[in-house]
Amino acid sequence: MKDDVILSVKDLVIKFNLRGRILTAIREVSLDIFRGESLAIVGESGSGKSVLVKSFIGLLDENGWIDSGKIIYKGTDISQYKSEQDWLKIRGREIAMVFQEPMTSLNPLKTIGSQIKETVILHSRLRSKAAKRKSIELLEDVGISQAEKRFTQYPHEFSGGMRQRVVIAIAIACNPSILICDEPTTALDVTIQAQILDLLKYLKVKYNLTIIFITHDLGVVANIADRVAVMYAGDIVEIGKSEEIFYNSQHPYTWALLSSLPQFAEKGKFLYSIDGMPTNLFNDIEGDAFAPRNKNALKIDYVIRPPYFSISPTHKARTWLLDKRAPKVHPPNSIKELHKNWRGNH
Amino acid sequence: MKKESLLEVKNIKVEFGTNRKNKIVAVDGVSFKILKGESFGLVGESGSGKSTIGRAIIRIYDLADGVILYKGQRISGKISKSLDIDITKKIQMIFQDPIASLNERAKIGYIVSEGLYNTKYYISDEDRKEKVIKALLDVGLFPEFASRFPHEFSGGQRQRIGIARALIMEPELVIADEPVSALDVSVRAQVLNLLLELQDKLGLTYLFISHDLSVVRYITDRVAVIYKGKILELAKTEELFEKPLHPYTRALLSAIPVPDPRREKNKKIEIYNPSCHDYSIDKAEWVEVGSGHFVLANKKEIKEYRRILFS
Numbered sequence: 001m002k003d004d005v006i007l008s009v010k011d012l013v014i015k016f017n018l019r020g021r022i023l024t025a026i027r028e029v030s031l032d033i034f035r036g037e038s039l040a041i042v043g044e045s046g047s048g049k050s051v052l053v054k055s056f057i058g059l060l061d062e063n064g065w066i067d068s069g070k071i072i073y074k075g076t077d078i079s080q081y082k083s084e085q086d087w088l089k090i091r092g093r094e095i096a097m098v099f100q101e102p103m104t105s106l107n108p109l110k111t112i113g114s115q116i117k118e119t120v121i122l123h124s125r126l127r128s129k130a131a132k133r134k135s136i137e138l139l140e141d142v143g144i145s146q147a148e149k150r151f152t153q154y155p156h157e158f159s160g161g162m163r164q165r166v167v168i169a170i171a172i173a174c175n176p177s178i179l180i181c182d183e184p185t186t187a188l189d190v191t192i193q194a195q196i197l198d199l200l201k202y203l204k205v206k207y208n209l210t211i212i213f214i215t216h217d218l219g220v221v222a223n224i225a226d227r228v229a230v231m232y233a234g235d236i237v238e239i240g241k242s243e244e245i246f247y248n249s250q251h252p253y254t255w256a257l258l259s260s261l262p263q264f265a266e267k268g269k270f271l272y273s274i275d276g277m278p279t280n281l282f283n284d285i286e287g288d289a290f291a292p293r294n295k296n297a298l299k300i301d302y303v304i305r306p307p308y309f310s311i312s313p314t315h316k317a318r319t320w321l322l323d324k325r326a327p328k329v330h331p332p333n334s335i336k337e338l339h340k341n342w343r344g345n346h
Numbered sequence: 347m348k349k350e351s352l353l354e355v356k357n358i359k360v361e362f363g364t365n366r367k368n369k370i371v372a373v374d375g376v377s378f379k380i381l382k383g384e385s386f387g388l389v390g391e392s393g394s395g396k397s398t399i400g401r402a403i404i405r406i407y408d409l410a411d412g413v414i415l416y417k418g419q420r421i422s423g424k425i426s427k428s429l430d431i432d433i434t435k436k437i438q439m440i441f442q443d444p445i446a447s448l449n450e451r452a453k454i455g456y457i458v459s460e461g462l463y464n465t466k467y468y469i470s471d472e473d474r475k476e477k478v479i480k481a482l483l484d485v486g487l488f489p490e491f492a493s494r495f496p497h498e499f500s501g502g503q504r505q506r507i508g509i510a511r512a513l514i515m516e517p518e519l520v521i522a523d524e525p526v527s528a529l530d531v532s533v534r535a536q537v538l539n540l541l542l543e544l545q546d547k548l549g550l551t552y553l554f555i556s557h558d559l560s561v562v563r564y565i566t567d568r569v570a571v572i573y574k575g576k577i578l579e580l581a582k583t584e585e586l587f588e589k590p591l592h593p594y595t596r597a598l599l600s601a602i603p604v605p606d607p608r609r610e611k612n613k614k615i616e617i618y619n620p621s622c623h624d625y626s627i628d629k630a631e632w633v634e635v636g637s638g639h640f641v642l643a644n645k646k647e648i649k650e651y652r653r654i655l656f657s
């Protein structure tokens with residue numbers, strides 16, 4: 001079951017042209033996504049998490065391109081797709097996306113119903129009455145009560161949480177296999193956020209979805225993810241099962257990310273914070289991109305890019321610290337506390 | 347030692363809309379005190395009125411009712427010009443969005459000194475420049491930045507500029523409205539550290555408005571929970587998080603995502619239903635149920651809350 005790879009990214013490089021300067025946003029990323037899992041991609045702004053998933057549905061900005069590498073979806077290399085027609089076979093039908101802002105992803109001039117129906121008609125053989133029936137079903141599925149009445153209302157008559165439900169309904173309208181959620185709960189209040197996360201878990205089972213979840217909120221990750229990929233400077237620096245990342249993290253950047261959370265800080269004491277500036281992706285990066293900000297960086301970190309070291313069959317990290325010859329480096333105290341929860345090989 | 351109160355908000359009410367038909371009561375009978383040197387948190391969901399309270403204190407919004415006292419002196423309603431200038435200096439604000447809150451066409455030096463210009467709080471241009479340099483250094487920026495424009499800076503640096511702009515007035519009370527909500531995790535940690543450091547160094551008092559409960563727990567000493575324009579519960583921060591009494595507070599705290607997969611996957615979320623209160627005969631009052639722990643409740647509920655608090 002676990003071997004059932006639905007989407008496979010191989011040595012993907014994505015570049016952008018910004019006023020004549022070339023920026024490498026994704027640096028040789030390889031990633032297997034398994035059918036039916038929920039994978040969270042975490043990282044700070046500019047780490048490339050949104051760019052990576054946008055390349056799965058051909059939504060890179062016009063100045064960006066896939067420079068090399070493959071994206072294999074159900075046996076086809078979709079990174080070769082050029083025309084909009086090609087992408088329409090994938091986008092929505094196979095891989096759908098929910099964006100962050102529920103306010104801007106709906107058209108304020110059209111009724112909720114017509115916006116869902118539009119998608120249903122575009123992607124299926126259903127017509128008018130049947131399409132309407134299907135749309136109302138979808139609204140009920142995402143937990144909107146009095147769906148028939150709500151069908152004729154406009155976006156401004158919906159609250160933020162309700163709008164996000166509608167956006168999710170549109171995304172699942174054509175039974176996609178993969179649902180990408182790009183910070184879907186960031187703009188919402190905590191109580192609403194919890195409801196949306198529950199909804200996604202329910203839909204995942206009902207519609208047999210594979211979910212890719214992009215967020216910088218590690219609390220949300222803990223809630224929803226089976227596996228977590230940590231991105232830094234256009235690269236996946238650590239990936240593993242959720243428990244492996246939270247309770248047995250190995251990469252210094254993952255440590256830094258977790259330690260800077262106020263939840264793990266002692267009151268009145270300073271929060272752990274990462275020194276220095278994020279890596280400049282216009283430059284060629286030699287060695288480990290995180291090295292200049294890592295107090296425990298080794299000499300080799302500045303010279304050779306670390307390979308992945310396996311910690312378990314499901315857990316690997318790109319850091320020289322895991323090399324046999326590396327000196328023993330202890331994680332910060334807050335991480336040690338977290339590691340106490342680790343039960344090891346299970 | 348009992349700390350003196352710096353700011354006192356008494357029974358304030360803020361309304362929007364002119365006529366009776368579309369009048370909205372955004373803040374309804376809110377009272378609290380902020381003690382000198384503490385960090386006081388105001389948490390609630392969007393539309394609860396938390397930002398409106400902050401804006402009423404710096405007198406962007408007029409009060410429909412109630413009074414705001416600063417060091418015992420009334421600062422709401424009509425006040426003298428000299429008091430007005432004085433209060434403008436003493437109470438400063440930091441905003442949420444570091445991109446929208448800085449004038450794109452002005453240099454940092456101007457943005458930071460705008461408050462000085464408005465209140466003529468400088469002797470000569472030399473003096474003004476010196477103050478700008480000091481404010482920039484205080485927030486960990488270089489003095490050279492004064493001649494640059496906002497677009498040259500990252501989100502975290504912009505937020506520092508926003509803080510420098512408030513500090514240059516040498517305020518006593520700083521109202522921080524979601525100051526770190528738009529920032530990344532690691533930058534958020536830097537800005538929170540800066541706020542703590544400045545409080546220590548300059549003896550600032552903070553009113554910290556946020557919907558991010560984990561940040562509020564980390565930074566504040568006391569916290570008030572606001573829902574639909576009313577404060578439902580107020581207590582020392584740790585006590586509120588350990589022993590939340592009001593069902594809304596409990597629901598809100600239960601919904602915070604915890605960065606711990608085992609706990610997060612097994613947690614139970616409570617849902618608040620306002621109709622669980624029966625205030626038809628036994629009316630709700632603002633009562634101190636434990637030392638410094640206030641809650642809005644009727645007699646029957648108070649009994650129950652006291653039982654929970656002292657068990």
